[in-house]
Amino acid sequence: MIKRLQKFDIYLFFILILSAILNIYHIWKDDTVNAYYTATVTSMMQSWHNFFFASFDPAGYVTVDKPPLAFWLQTISAKIFGLHGWSVILPQALAGIGSVYLIYRLVKPTFGQVAARLAALIMACTPIAVAVSRTNNIDSLLVFILLLATGMMFKAVKQQKVLWAIASFAMIGVGFNTKMLQAYMIVPALVLFYIIAYRTTWKKKLLSLMISMIVLLGVSATWSIAVDLTSKDKRPYMGSSQTNSALELAFGYNGLQRLTGQQSMGGGSSEGKGQPPSQQGAQKNENNSSAVPQPPTDANQNNTDNSNQSSSQDRPSMQGPPSNSYDATPPEMPGGNGDGPPSGVGGKMGNGSGMFGTGTKGPLRLFQSELSDQISWLLPFALFGTVGIFLSTVFERRRLNTKQKETLFWVAWLVPAAVFFSVAGFFHHYYLIMLAPPIAVLAGAGWVAMTRLFQTETGIKKWLFPVAILGTTAFEIYILSTFTNTIGYGLSIAVGILGIGTVLALLFTKGKEKLKQLISLVAILGMLITPLYWASTPLLYGGNSVLPEAGPQLASSSRSMSSQVNEKLISYLEKNNTGEEFLFGTTDATTASPYIIKTGKAVMALGGFSGSDNILTLSEFKELVKEGKIKYFYISGMRGGSSDILTWIQKNGKKVATSKWQNTPSSTTNQQTSRSNNQQSDQNSQSNGGMGRMGGMGSGTLYELSVD
Known part of the structure; x- marks a missing residue:
């Protein structure tokens, strides 16, 4: 008992408490959350048939346009606690907290306790991760599953047990049944890490990888094949597919079309000709968005909380639609999307900034104002930190050491995901949660590496840490400049003073290593002030359950509305x-x-x-x-x-x-x-x-x- 108490990390405890507050507090104020998904849970609670197929409606007419695993968990939660907004959010909120804990456990053995604490704290303060975890959108659960898969692969390498590696790929298959091909984003990282870190012959590595891929595909396709093999008159129609096929949904609408931005036609008229029923002759605004069919509601119901409108001088909120309402798909993008409304709803639309206000395609897309405030606050620091990790470690007999191998894994997670978001034609802001784990790890471990270089090295290696602080500070001020009409200049000035002040303090503090370490800690905590504030905004101002995002614009944008019925x-x-x-x-x-x-x-x-x-x-x-x-x-x-x-x-x-x-x-x-x-x-x-x-x-x- 005494040994366990000695191993207990009080700092981790407070980080988890912070994460719990950010992810859970006030979720009980959200009534039906993303109503498309909550209606699905309502239907799934009524029969095993609906539960297995993830039927949108109690009659089993059509399914939700996602695989069922996340909704199975939400349904179980609703069965235990009753059907409420918070009960369907709870699995995602707990997954968000769990991801913070897993980051700590993954980082600590190799990079040390301080790096683990910082990585966990950064993950807890990532704005888009918090915003998503406070809804019944399923991305936070997917990230938790992918981190479990990462832990299994790390265990396979450390224990030299191939079964753990196979289990890791099987867990990615579980992720596929959570959000289909999005789970495969980290497969390149797992393959690379297994190749460079597992100690065996090339022949055995290739054989193991072949078996792992078979298991991956098998677990991934199990539910989809079961659905497709079921007689079509004995199951719901597969929502948002063109051919009533779960596999086609996975690799088409929820797969390659996300990259290209071209959505499936879905249906047409009831005889397969003409335009989709809900779109024909739809009214259009200047942004070419179609008007939306709305449910009939009582005339004397005041069902809005829209007293404040977003400032036109700031980046518009992606709040767009009310939290429990959906847009029909415009004619130029038929097919619809259960994740939220199409082009023309919220964000910067019609100005070359992406289909959903996600910026212009290109290598610097994650640094553009449309995306950066959701995920990229510490991205520059993470990039500098990656360099610092490699500069602070040496090759062992011309081979990569453990730190370098694990660093390459996180880089291999970050880069493909970043490339996708840089070129993809169709994604929402909250998909960016996929970048949160590698940024958190590389920034936390990078801080430890760069502070050591600053204390022990000279020349370029010594200057890496101050440059990282100044570069990240400048980038954060750039992000904040977009929001000056909302929050003023105070936060920008504070961030600038902290960044420049800590660098000057480091440079002019000589021979006091403990003081330098404290100043270095103040520097990284100072850089976390803005993302922590951003992460707090859905809690402070109320978020959007259809298109989750974070930021001070939530305080002045139209609030989410509860679903109204007549x-x-x-x-x-x-x-x-x-x-x-x-x-x-x-x-x-x-x-x-x-x-x-x-x-x-x-x-x-x-x-x-x-x-x-x-x-x-x-x-x-x-x-x-x-x-x-x-x-x-x-x-x-x-x-x-x-x-x-x-x-x-x-x-x-x-x-x-x-x-x-x-x-x-x-x-x-x-x-x-x-x-x-x-x-x-x-x-x-x-x-x-x-x-x-x-x-x-x-x-x-x-x-x-x-x-x-």
């Missing part, structure tokens, strides 16, 4: 339900999600997430109506053009009088409130790139269906 509509549909399987149908998951969460009943998202999946033909839909499985269908008034099913509904369906299912303001006060809310919603719509009206009367039509 209670009168629900009452009408439930009262008039005569045993139909679906409460009602609509074009897409945007509209369906909050109603699934609220009622726990099946709502048909005819075209899947974005409304563009080609799931049913007209004859199949008519057969469902004839069999009494669906009786009501809601079509947004913002839809134009035609598709076979929607045209048939409009031609043959009986319009339900709005007075039966839609509240009408009964007083002047209510009318004034409604107009005020609608005007505010229209302003938000314009600032969010043409999102369409949120709340208000709703402009759609409810149809009662029948087949003679």
Whole structure:
């Protein structure tokens, strides 16, 4: 017991407490979080069939557009604690804290306790890592799984046991079933590390790697193959795929198309011709974004918290849509995306800065203002630190030593991921969490290496640490300059004084090594002030559960909104339900999600997430109506053009009088409130790139269906 207490690292304890506060505090304020995913959990809780296939709706009509592992964990959490916003966030929040701990455990044996503490602290303070971990988006869980795989590979090398190496690749397969090909980003690093670090003959290495790759592919494809081998009439349609195939979804829509930025057509009309149902004739704003079909909501509901708008002089927030609402996909990017809205929603759109405000493609993309404040604060320091690690260690008999080998592993994680984000045409800001572990490790271990060089070497090696401090300080001031209209110049001045002051103190402090070490520590902690503040902003100001990001712009941007449903509509549909399987149908998951969460009943998202999946033909839909499985269908008034099913509904369906299912303001006060809310919603719509009206009367039509 005494030995265990002696080994207990009090600094790690406080770092984990910090991480827990950043990742968990106030998550109970988020109602339904990313409603597309929460609706999926709602459905998965209702049957093993829905649970296995990750069905978006309780009827098992269409799946979510991701593999199921993360949603399995969220469903288990919701089963234990009840379905709440915080209960579906909890697995990701715990994964974020776990990643901080794993970083410490991975770094300490080779680089020492101080490096491990700093790496863990940097990971805990990474803004985008915190922002993602506070939502039910699945990237933080993926990073945790990849760090587990890293630990297994390190153990394989240290213990010289090939089974651990094979297990490492198997864990990447688990990651594949969390977010498909994104998990493969670290495969090059694992292969390189195994080749350079595992002590055996080349023949045995190649054989082991071959077995590992087979295991990797086997574990990766297990669920997808099981889905594809299941008769299509006995499982949900694979959401956002073109061919109703999980494997096609993995390597197409969730694979290579992320790199190219070209999204799949998904579906077309119900007969496979024409434009996607939810997009035809859609209204466009100046950024070429399509208007969004919205769920009907009560006219007198004040469902927004949008009193503050983001400053046009600062980098616009990627908050874009409300936290539980989704954009339909514009015609130029059909297919939709369960991760969030398309071009034209939030961020810097229409100005050459990337599809989602992610900057201009090129080698310096991670240093551009669109991305740098989310992940890159200490990237320059990590790069200097990498050089410092190699300069502070010597080759052992012309071979790489352990520190150099592990450094190469983290570099091999960082570089391919950085290359992807530098050239990719389609990703969201929160994907950048993939860069957090290598930056944290290289910066933490690099600090230790560079401080030793400064204390013991002369010339270029000695100057590496001061240059790293000044370079990183200058870069942080550059990032902060984008936000001066929001936060002023105070933080920039403080960062500059700390950076320059610590360098001068180091240079003019002679013969006092302990004092130099303290000053060096102040330098790295000073560089962590801004990312820590950024990481705190989702907690302080409220974040966005659809497109997570961090930064002071959250304080002045339109706040996330809770999902709103039309209670009168629900009452009408439930009262008039005569045993139909679906409460009602609509074009897409945007509209369906909050109603699934609220009622726990099946709502048909005819075209899947974005409304563009080609799931049913007209004859199949008519057969469902004839069999009494669906009786009501809601079509947004913002839809134009035609598709076979929607045209048939409009031609043959009986319009339900709005007075039966839609509240009408009964007083002047209510009318004034409604107009005020609608005007505010229209302003938000314009600032969010043409999102369409949120709340208000709703402009759609409810149809009662029948087949003679």
